[in-house]
Amino acid sequence: MPIVQFAPFTSLVQPSFWHELTRLKIDVLKLSDDAVPIRGSYTTGRSVVDRESGQEIALGCNLSVGSESFEKDHKHDRLGSAHASGTVKNYNTIEDFKAADKTALFNGEADKIWNQIVTTRDTSLLTHFLLITFADLKKYKYYYWFAFPAFVSKPAWEIDEAGWTSASTEYTPEALASIYTQHRNIDAPSFFLVRSSGAEVTVGTVESLEEFYSQTPDSPITVGFIDPSANPTNPGWPLRNLLAYLHALYPTKTHSVRVLCWRDAEIPSTGNWKSKFGTVSVPNTESVEGATTKPSAVGWEKNPQGKLGPRVADLAPMMDPTRLANQAVDLNLKLMRWRILPSLDLEKVSSTRCLLLGAGTLGCYVARTLMAWGVRKITLLDNSRVSFSNPVRQPLFEFEDCLNGGKPKAQCAADSLKRIYPGIDATGVSLSIPMPGHPIPAASLEQTKEDVKKLEKLIDEHDAIFLLMDSRESRWLPTVIGASKNKIVLNAALGFDTFLVMRHGPRSSSQPEKNPKLGCYFCNDIVAPSDSLTDRTLDQMCTVTRPGLASIASSTAVELLASLLQHPDGLYAAAPPPGQDLSNLSGDEYSSVLGVVPHQLRGFLAQFRNLPIVGAAFDGCTGCSETVLKEYETKGFDMLLQAFNDQKYLEKLSGLDKLYEEGQKALETVDWDEEDGEGDDF
Structure with missing residues (x-):
């Protein structure tokens, strides 16, 4: 009799x-590169009719895997569809993928199947597969090879002379419908x-074979399976x-087996059942010794060229560029967690x-560095336009942005961020920040009121506020609002070859007693912020600074935010005290997974040196004192x-005027030495 030929699985x-x-x-x-359990699925065999010849053409015997393959829970199988258990092993390099001991891997999976057969009689691993992969995450190329281990019968199974016939020749339509329902x-x-x-x-389960046929021992054994073949x-x-x-389990009872190849996903309305029926047998089964010895197995999938070898899936050409960017943009950050910082909380x-x-x-x-850290919500506020001197120093602008009077800076910068990465939520707001010492004309009163209201709303809607302006007094209003709302506020200011980066301390009333109260940008001043912009020369109106300083200061400010966010105390993180050795603070209360969280950093580019400083909060500060905040x-x-x-x-409100007067009186009481003589050698 003809040997049974099986249609092999094709991976989909x-x-x-x-x-x-x-x-x-x-x-x-x-x-x-540990193996991970997955699952695949397959359905009853499908075919199409050739329009020209009218012949029915069988489609592939497909086993499909998708994103749901990694889910542990799945819906119960139904007649017409089935699940297959699997194992995926992903290698770190293409060299490891090529050098993998594929024979050992294959035999290991075959052993799993066989051991489950002879020890538990469970059929859940009968349809099992192995998948080895290498994922080239930079190029979105995936090298993979499927194996579907299947045992070789010696001697081979044979199909009787009738061959594979329609199931409707063996069962009535009512019987087939009953099988489907049961x-x-x-x-x-x-x-x-x-x-x-x-x-x-x-209908019953294969695991219950002996009990299922116990009352009808002479009945021939009939097994059914969801058949993914349409051949x-x-x-x-x-x-x-x-x-x-x-x-293996019933050698004397199964030398001849009736097989129902179930190929109907639903009960056909026309009565034309696709399922097949046949009787298969193994000759020379008188000797059943060694029936439980594991036979050899085959099952590596052939590639499209018909040879045993891996396949390649190149997703880059077919993927949406925006989706590619979404997956690739944070790759560097996530790689940091592989070896260096496993506890890094990128989501925070x-x-x-x-x-x-x-x-x-x-x-x-700052915006560019925030994007590199994975920040997805960035709002920029400015009231000026792009000028011809900007693009060479300010990386979000180009020459065309300067034409026709220049584009509004904030919106132009936001648009540029979106061009760099479409997934960013970037917004530009054109707004002028009112400043102390800059009187508001009566005609501008309502507009100023609206501007303040808008600024308050923006600060309320954000978690971290960066003060990146070019004047001292413009920083006052957001300092007050940020302190009132207890927001993270970071300051960055530039000199010619020096910079200041600092985080404002939390509101004094909310600061834990154990930590020193950290000051804000105005805590070291003994005068209130006032007009520093009027009557300035060109070099005073522009921030004249060494070209590399801004990027250093900006990156430092963002890194300070990242360290602060990783610290368990967040906004309330204590700063390392003066004189503390910062080279060995790992696991200290002053450090996060990214290192120390200083209060202030003063950078000196001429000496290529950064100096950490701690500044205490000042009760008479015009920016963050409780007197000013409660008045506001x-x-x-x-x-x-x-x-x-x-x-x-502000000087009167905070008490700075009295402090100044006391200082003057103290100076007046000093008995200065005015004796004649050569004096000191200064």
Whole structure:
């Protein structure tokens, strides 16, 4: 009799599978090449009719994997579809992939199947597969090779002279419909048993074979399986291991087996059943000794050229560029967690909403560095336009942005961020920040009030506020609002070859007692901020600084934010005390996973040196003292308007005027030595 020929599985990999494998590799596996359990699925065999010849053409015997293949829970199988267990092993390099001991891997998976057959009689591993991969995450190329282990029968199974016939020649339409209905209510539905008693049929599980036929011992054994093949003469690959299972466990009962190849996803309305039926047998089965000895197995998939070898999936040409960017943009950050910083909380950084006050040199560099850290919400605020001197120093602008009077800086910078990475949520706001010592004309009062209200709303909607302006007094209002709302506020200011980067301390009333109260930008001043912009020469109006200084200061400010966000205390993180050795603070209360979290950094480019400084909060500060904050919270815009219009108001409110008077009186009481003589040699 003819030997049974089985239609082998062909892998069908959905693009979503590679996306999920990429995520798993970056976020979970990292450098591990441990095997991971997955699952695939297959359906009843399908065919199409050739329009010209009218012949029915069988489609491939496909096993599909997708993003859902990594899910542990899945819906119960139904007649017409089935799940296959699998193992995926992803290698770190293409060299490891090529050099992998594929024979050992294959035999290991075959052993799993066989051991489960002979020890538990469970059929859940009969359809099992192995997938080895290498994911080139930079080029979005995936090298992969499937294996579907199936045991070789010696001697081979043969099909009787009738061959594979329509199931409707063996069963009535009513019996087939009954099989379909009963099958929905059994466990492990990939394989099942069928028992006939007259016109009645009963369906059971393969695991219960002896009990299922105990009352009808003379009944021939009939097994059914969901057949992924549509070939009229070749049943699908799952039948191989099912027959091996039966012959290993019931050698005397299964020298001849009736097989129902189930190929109907639903009950046909026309009565034209696609399922096939046949009887297969193994000759020379008198000797059953060694039936439980594991036979050899085959099953590596051939590549499109018909040779045993891996396949390649190149997703880059077919992927949406925006989606490519979404997956690739944070690759560097996630790689940091593989070896260097496993405990780095990237989500805490990426979810931080950042408001940048100033879209000039500092603002452009801060925005770029925030993007590199994975921050996705950036709002820029500025009231000026791009000028011809900007593009060479401010990396978010180009020459065309300067034409026709220049584009508004904030919106232009936001648009540039979106061109760099479309997934960024970048917004530009054109707004002028009112300043102390700059009186508000009556005609501008309502506009100023609206500007203040808008600034308050923006600060309220963001988590971290960067003060990146080019004047001292422009930093006062956001300092007050930020302190009132207890926001993270970071300052960056430039000199010719020096810079200051600092974080404002939290509001004094909310600061834990154990930590010294850290000051803000104005805590070291004994005079209130006032007009420093009027009557200035060109070099005084522009920030004249060494070209490399802005990028250093900006990066330092962003890195300070990242370290602060990683610290367990966040905004309330204590600063290392003066004189503390900062070279060995790992695991200290002053450090995060990224290192120390200083209060202030003074950079000296001429000496290529950074100096950490701690500045205590000042009770008489015009920016963050409780007196000023409570006055602002009580009187609102009226208090701010008074500060804008009256240069002495803040000094009186905070008590700086009395401090100044006391200082003058103290100087007057000093008995200066005015004796004649040569004096000191100064």
